Amino acid sequence: MLAVVQFPGSNDDRDMRFAFKSVLGAEARLVWHKDAELPGGTRAVLCPGGFSYGDYLRAGAMANHSPVMAAVKRFAEAGGPVLGVCNGFQVLCEAGLLPGALMRNHALHFVCDFPYLRVEQAVAPFASRARPGQVLRLPIKHGEGAYVADPALLAELERDGRVVLRYCDAAGVVNDAANPNGSVGNIAGVRNARGNVMGLMPHPEHAVEAGIGGTDGVVLLGSLADAVAAGWSA
Amino acid sequence: MSTDPPVDLALAFEHGLTEGEWDDIVAILGRTPSFPELGIFSVMWAEHCSYKSSKVYLKRLPTEGPRVIEGPGENAGVVSIGDGLAVVFKIESHNHPSFIEPKQGAGTGVGGILRDVFTMGARPIASLDSLRFGPLEDPKHRYLLQGVVDGIGGYGNPVGVATVGGETWFHECYRGNILVNAFNLGLVEEQGVFRARASGVGNPVIYAGSKTGRDGIHGASLLASAEFDEGSEAKRPTVQVGDPFTEKCLIEACLELMKTDAVVGIQDMGAAGLTCSSFEMAGAAGNGIDLDLDRVPQRESGMTPYELLLSESQERMLLVARAGEEDRVFEIFRRWDLDAAVVGTVTSSGRMKVRWHGETVVDIPVAPVAQSSPELERPVSEPVALRERQKLDLAAVPPEDDLGGALEALLDAPNLASKAWVWRQYDQLVQGGTIAGPGGDAALVRITREDGTPTRKAVALAVDCNPRWCSLDPYVGAQAAVAEAARNVACTGATPLALTNCLNFGNPEKPEIMWEFAEATRGLGDAARVFETPVVSGNVSFYNETSGRAIYPTPTIAMVGLLEDWERHAVSHFTAANLAVVLLGETREELGGSEWLALRREREAGCPPAVDLDHERCLHALLAEGVGAGHVLTAHDVADGGLAVALAECAMTGPERIGAEIALADRLRPDALLFGESTGRVIVATDAAHEVLALAKRHGVPAREIGVTGGARLVIGPAAGASWIDTAVERLHRAWSDALPRRLAAAGGGH
Numbered sequence: 001m002l003a004v005v006q007f008p009g010s011n012d013d014r015d016m017r018f019a020f021k022s023v024l025g026a027e028a029r030l031v032w033h034k035d036a037e038l039p040g041g042t043r044a045v046l047c048p049g050g051f052s053y054g055d056y057l058r059a060g061a062m063a064n065h066s067p068v069m070a071a072v073k074r075f076a077e078a079g080g081p082v083l084g085v086c087n088g089f090q091v092l093c094e095a096g097l098l099p100g101a102l103m104r105n106h107a108l109h110f111v112c113d114f115p116y117l118r119v120e121q122a123v124a125p126f127a128s129r130a131r132p133g134q135v136l137r138l139p140i141k142h143g144e145g146a147y148v149a150d151p152a153l154l155a156e157l158e159r160d161g162r163v164v165l166r167y168c169d170a171a172g173v174v175n176d177a178a179n180p181n182g183s184v185g186n187i188a189g190v191r192n193a194r195g196n197v198m199g200l201m202p203h204p205e206h207a208v209e210a211g212i213g214g215t216d217g218v219v220l221l222g223s224l225a226d227a228v229a230a231g232w233s234a
Numbered sequence: 235m236s237t238d239p240p241v242d243l244a245l246a247f248e249h250g251l252t253e254g255e256w257d258d259i260v261a262i263l264g265r266t267p268s269f270p271e272l273g274i275f276s277v278m279w280a281e282h283c284s285y286k287s288s289k290v291y292l293k294r295l296p297t298e299g300p301r302v303i304e305g306p307g308e309n310a311g312v313v314s315i316g317d318g319l320a321v322v323f324k325i326e327s328h329n330h331p332s333f334i335e336p337k338q339g340a341g342t343g344v345g346g347i348l349r350d351v352f353t354m355g356a357r358p359i360a361s362l363d364s365l366r367f368g369p370l371e372d373p374k375h376r377y378l379l380q381g382v383v384d385g386i387g388g389y390g391n392p393v394g395v396a397t398v399g400g401e402t403w404f405h406e407c408y409r410g411n412i413l414v415n416a417f418n419l420g421l422v423e424e425q426g427v428f429r430a431r432a433s434g435v436g437n438p439v440i441y442a443g444s445k446t447g448r449d450g451i452h453g454a455s456l457l458a459s460a461e462f463d464e465g466s467e468a469k470r471p472t473v474q475v476g477d478p479f480t481e482k483c484l485i486e487a488c489l490e491l492m493k494t495d496a497v498v499g500i501q502d503m504g505a506a507g508l509t510c511s512s513f514e515m516a517g518a519a520g521n522g523i524d525l526d527l528d529r530v531p532q533r534e535s536g537m538t539p540y541e542l543l544l545s546e547s548q549e550r551m552l553l554v555a556r557a558g559e560e561d562r563v564f565e566i567f568r569r570w571d572l573d574a575a576v577v578g579t580v581t582s583s584g585r586m587k588v589r590w591h592g593e594t595v596v597d598i599p600v601a602p603v604a605q606s607s608p609e610l611e612r613p614v615s616e617p618v619a620l621r622e623r624q625k626l627d628l629a630a631v632p633p634e635d636d637l638g639g640a641l642e643a644l645l646d647a648p649n650l651a652s653k654a655w656v657w658r659q660y661d662q663l664v665q666g667g668t669i670a671g672p673g674g675d676a677a678l679v680r681i682t683r684e685d686g687t688p689t690r691k692a693v694a695l696a697v698d699c700n701p702r703w704c705s706l707d708p709y710v711g712a713q714a715a716v717a718e719a720a721r722n723v724a725c726t727g728a729t730p731l732a733l734t735n736c737l738n739f740g741n742p743e744k745p746e747i748m749w750e751f752a753e754a755t756r757g758l759g760d761a762a763r764v765f766e767t768p769v770v771s772g773n774v775s776f777y778n779e780t781s782g783r784a785i786y787p788t789p790t791i792a793m794v795g796l797l798e799d800w801e802r803h804a805v806s807h808f809t810a811a812n813l814a815v816v817l818l819g820e821t822r823e824e825l826g827g828s829e830w831l832a833l834r835r836e837r838e839a840g841c842p843p844a845v846d847l848d849h850e851r852c853l854h855a856l857l858a859e860g861v862g863a864g865h866v867l868t869a870h871d872v873a874d875g876g877l878a879v880a881l882a883e884c885a886m887t888g889p890e891r892i893g894a895e896i897a898l899a900d901r902l903r904p905d906a907l908l909f910g911e912s913t914g915r916v917i918v919a920t921d922a923a924h925e926v927l928a929l930a931k932r933h934g935v936p937a938r939e940i941g942v943t944g945g946a947r948l949v950i951g952p953a954a955g956a957s958w959i960d961t962a963v964e965r966l967h968r969a970w971s972d973a974l975p976r977r978l979a980a981a982g983g984g985h
Contacts, residue, residue: 008483008570011394015666018686049664051392054479110387110659141391141661206663211801212680213663 002028002228003042005068005088011050012085012205019205019221026225036067043228044081044125045072047088049141049203059102059144060090069095079234081125081227082197086142089189089199097197098190099157100149106182110143115180117188117202118168119219121161125227126191126198129219135172136165136216138202140180145201147183147190157190165189165200196234238269238540245269249276255608262602270539270588270595275603277506277544278513281776284607287742288774291755299768301731303427309350309502310420311770312427313732315796319681320427321693322356323419325364325736325792327775331473332414336381341389341476342548343416348393349502352485353551355428355492356420359665360679361390362697363400363416364736364790365656368409370648370977375404378412379656380978386416387659392478393485396668397660398677401697404648407705410780415736417697417792421681428492430501432515432523432554432580437498439512439523439578440560442567443484443550446508447533450474450546461741461779480549480572487570488551489684494566496559503550509543511552512578513586517604522583527590531573539588539595554580614752615745624706626826626840634905637878637958640834642969644875644909645882647833651973667692673887674806675722675871678797692800694728696793700874701786703827703842708750712757712789713845714913718873719793720765724854725869725916727803727861728795730765735772735791740784742776750787758789764847765854767793804861804869807888811944813867814923815894818853819915820936821877823906829874830909842911849914849935856933857916865926868919876909878950878959880917885948886967893963896941896950904958908950919943 002020006013013030020028028046031038038045052063063069069091076082076097084092092098105111116137119130130136149157157163165188169178174186181201189200204217239245246256249272259267259275267275277283285292297305303320304312310324328343344361351358363386368375379402390397395418432439450473491497499519501511508530516523527542537545555563560576567574581587586603588596634640644650657672669692670678676696682688698719704711720730735758740747762769778785797803825831826840860866872880877898885893900907920926923939930937948966951957 008486009392009394009479011392011482011661011664014686015664018666018682018688022686022688050394051479051482054392054477056479110391110661112658112660112662139663141663143391203663206666212666212669 001039001041002026002044002046003031003038004028004046004048005033005072006030007033007050007052007063007066009051009054010048012048012203013050016046016048016205019208019217020225023208023218024222024225026228031068033066033068036071038071038075042075044224045075047084047091049086049088052087052091060087060094063091064094073097076197079196081224081232083126083224084199085203085205086201089201090144092197092199098192098199099153100147100190102144103146103148104144105146111180112141113180114139115178116168116170117165118172118174120166121164124223125232126220126223127164128223128226133172135168136219137214138204138216139206139213140202142201145181147187149184154184160193162191163187164191164198194234241266241269241272246272250280251276255279262599268595270543271598273540273544274509274596274598277509278603279607283506283510285774286608286610287612287776288751289609290611291752295755295759295769296763297768297770299732299766302768302770303424305768305770306772308429309353311732311734312354313770313794314424315691318424320422320424321419321794322351322354322422323417323734323794324350324771325415325417325734325790326350326773327736327738328414328416329411329738329775329778332382333412335473336378337385337388338473338475340382340385340414342474343414344386344389345476345478345481345548346504347416347418348395348481349504351418351420352488353428353500353502354422355426356422357489357684358395358418358420358485359667360677360695361395361397361416361418362695362792363397364697365400365402366408366413366788367404369404369406372409376978382414383656383659389476389478391661393482394664396662396664397657398662398668398679399672399695399697402653402656405701405786407786410783411778411785413738413788415790419693419695419794426492428497428500430515431499431519432521433498433519435521435580435582437554437557437580438560438576439580440553440555440563440574441530441550441577442553442574443572444477444480444547445531445533445573446542446545447547448537448541448545451541451544461777474546474548476548483570483572484549484551487567487572491563491566494562496555496562498554498556500551500553503552505546507545513600513604515552515554516586516600522581522585522600523578524581525578525588527588529575529577531575539590612742612748613745614749616749617746623839624841628823628825631835633903634834637904637908638961640830640909641878641882641959642966643833644829644879645966645970646973647829648973648977649829650875650879652971653974654971655974655978669800669803670726670805675725678726678800678803680800690799692797694723694726694795694797696722697790698722699788699790701788702832702838704754704789705786706827706840706842708753708787709757710842710845712754713761713847714842715789715791716758716761716765717845717847717850717913718871719791720767720854721850721871721916723793723795724857725804725806725871726797727858728797729858730767730793730795730854732770733762733767733791733793735769735789737772737774738778738785738788738790739776740779747784754787754789761847764851802862802864804866806870807868808884808892808894808919808943809867809888811892813919813921813943814939815896815941815943816918816920816923816926816937817915817940818918818930818935818937820912821902821907821910821915822912823902824910824912825906828876828909828911830876830905843913845913852933852935853914853916856929856935860926860929865920865922866918867921870917872915872917874911876911878908881950882948882966884917885963886970891946891963891967892943893945893947894941894943897953898940898950899953908958
């Protein structure tokens with residue numbers, strides 16, 4: 001069972017559940033932010049998009065102090081897969097489960113668009129269904145999606161192959177023109193050193209049906225569903 | 235004891251009441267009103283809440299139909315889409331507040347329309363916005379555009395409702411009064427519709443949501459029901475401040491609560507706050523309410539009864555619960571960390587009695603205030619200059635000598651240019667139903683049940699109005715607005731079901747303005763009757779006038795259509811090369827009121843193009859059948875800028891740019907053929923031209939094959955091999971997509 005964390009300001013929580021239940025046929029359940037424990041049988045945790053507690057402060061800052069996040073941290077420390085999307089990515093950075101931070105987009109506007117993304121690490125549990133270098137098209141919708149990391153951290157991420165997704169053009173070329181928010185190194189998704197926690201700004205849950213955003217999101221979410229089915233753990 | 239000022243006729247005038255209304259108040263009460271009572275009458279009888287000038291015309295609109303579950307009078311209209319499901323929708327203005335404080339004004343406009351929808355038990359799923367500004371050369375209007383867009387995104391994005399479409403239009407007439415019209419549509423089970431009724435004597439009246447503060451007092455009366463002048467900036471304190479996070483929690487808590495049987499009636503506290511909501515709920519049930527103001531959750535201390543009753547603090551709901559169910563109600567609001575308190579009781583007295591600090595400060599019979607508000611038959615007269623403006627001798631209008639240049643200039647004009655700068659700032663996708671978002675003829679949203687089960691159905695949504703046409707002929711202009719909105723919906727393959735309108739006009743006390751209103755509502759009603767698309771909700775915004783200058787009449791129409799199988803829909807751009815291009819409808823020599831005439835000849839004159847409602851209906855049926863059969867792949871409405879602009883849009887707005895070669899043999903002058911705005915036309919691209927032409931014939935719609943898609947250029951000429959326009963699609967796209975960003979960037983933002 002996949003647990004989808006529901007903060008009061010989560011917006012894509014039901015879409016995430018829909019992607020797993022209705023498209024991938026995997027069991028997914030919403031877990032309330034005031035719950036101090038994850039339900040028994042949780043095999044993966046998803047932190048969805050939205051505005052956690054309104055995010056009038058720094059995005060995701062308050063969510064870090066919620067009861068459920070203590071349980072998510074324990075789950076991650078035990079090696080369970082945790083995926084944060086958009087606001088979920090911001091929350092995981094604030095919680096210290098992922099390095100770096102997400103700042104305001106360089107254009108200072110919220111941006112909703114369908115950029116291309118290159119898969120840099122086609123490995124379990126988040127991208128095993130992808131081919132290395134595969135170009136995906138997934139929507140973004142955020143005001144604070146500029147990934148920042150200091151040079152030392154950036155070098156470490158690159159060296160250890162922890163950059164999972166990068167913004168690119170349709171041909172897979174990574175360049176400034178393809179960077180929608182000013183993220184360092186065009187980084188759209190990173191994982192932790194153990195490889196069991198990942199965050200990304202694009203929304204795979206909004207690209208799971210042909211005709212409604214396309215099906216490229218299935219590559220990522222399907223990988224996680226496969227990992228859960230196989231009992232994956234770091 | 236509060237220190238209320240003495241109440242007399244002079245104070246009533248300050249509240250915007252007339253002497254006649256003052257006499258009525260004294261007659262109803264049998265005494266002089268208290269200060270809070272005067273405040274209540276002034277807001278309930280203000281134009282914004284009472285519709286006193288418009289009621290007589292609104293009554294003539296068609297509001298019923300087999301699918302209509304709830305028409306005007308409730309918070310929003312409710313229309314069945316079959317299989318036990320219904321959509322709830324409405325459009326509403328937030329013009330004056332947005333001019334005074336664009337970000338908060340527009341944001342709270344979104345918040346207000348969302349509350350109107352979820353109050354009915356529906357989950358809000360899609361929003362549209364219709365925006366009008368002054369010219370972008372004016373730094374104030376660049377600031378207003380940026381602030382309004384920031385406000386709509388800043389509220390709609392966090393609250394988790396997709397903004398899927400809209401329109402943005404610029405004109406000199408909006409320099410002193412911008413328009414911000416916000417539309418929302420929600421989904422509800424037909425059995426789960428809630429109404430604003432204070433039923434059941436003895437039932438508790440419960441307040442929920444944000445605490446009450448001193449913001450927005452007299453927003454509806456002094457701000458929305460009076461003209462602007464030089465001193466309007468001083469009205470900024472009457473603008474409310476929004477909190478989308480609280481609204482999001484309120485939506486979820488109310489929807490959760492409405493799944494139980496604990497709630498009898500529910501109403502949001504919008505315009506005129508606690509006063510309007512309690513009067514409306516009591517009035518609808520024929521009951522009275524006893525309110526205790528000391529129990530109202532308050533943001534600041536020392537608030538007077540007057541302030542508590544008239545505050546327009548946002549994100550507040552008033553509900554009547556079944557007696558004994560209070561704890562269940564509180565438990566749900568607590569779960570979402572929202573304030574909730576019992577503030578009163580439903581009574582059989584038929585009176586609103588309000589207590590504060592142990593004394594009765596208000597005691598008013600409900601019915602005369604809620605239901606017998608004034609109804610005026612204001613004088614009407616046709617504007618004297620109108621006939622003169624309608625005169626246009628085309629023979630005296632120099633023909634366009636650079637047809638290709640004119641097309642590029644039109645695509646670069648702010649009114650026709652890409653609005654991507656606007657809608658890229660909105661979450662268009664949340665809730666996972668967006669099949670077609672902003673930028674096409676109509677948005678298309680797949681319907682998913684509240685429990686997460688997807689259906690085959692989709693709703694098509696479009697919002698339209700051409701104010702220039704309405705200014706030249708409000709009757710035809712309003713018909714055209716309904717026709718265009720319906721045509722846009724039909725272009726997806728959907729069938730138009732029902733509409734909502736936001737009627738934006740100047741000062742109704744002027745006979746010319748009232749004439750425009752009378753004519754526009756007549757045109758709107760006639761079109762809605764022919765299309766069998768009843769008017770199920772709406773809003774009137776008068777006094778869009780500054781220092782005596784009124785806006786053009788702007789009756790904004792939002793049309794809702796239904797597509798039974800969402801996978802069978804058309805798009806508004808070319809999808810492949812080698813498709814036949816078919817033009818449906820007839821092109822006449824109509825350049826009156828066109829964008830070309832305004833831009834290239836700097837004239838706003840003539841009669842707007844004629845509207846043939848019966849033809850439009852045939853077009854709807856033809857498109858539904860052609861799209862359903864899979865023959866019509868592209869269907870795009872020919873509107874502002876005419877045929878050439880519509881063809882350019884087909885070529886450049888898809889994921890790939892696909893050109894076309896078009897031959898338009900005709901007797902008309904080329905500029906009228908290319909840029910005239912004859913109504914009732916649709917460009918179709920098809921791989922089954924024969925079937926489409928046969929279908930058109932069967933539906934009685936004129937149709938002819940005019941060319942073929944393909945290549946990187948848009949070539950339009952009188953015949954194959956000769957061209958009026960021959961331009962790279964990429965070049966057209968650049969002109970069209972750079973137009974807004976260039977104007978906004980060159981000026982450095984304008985803050």
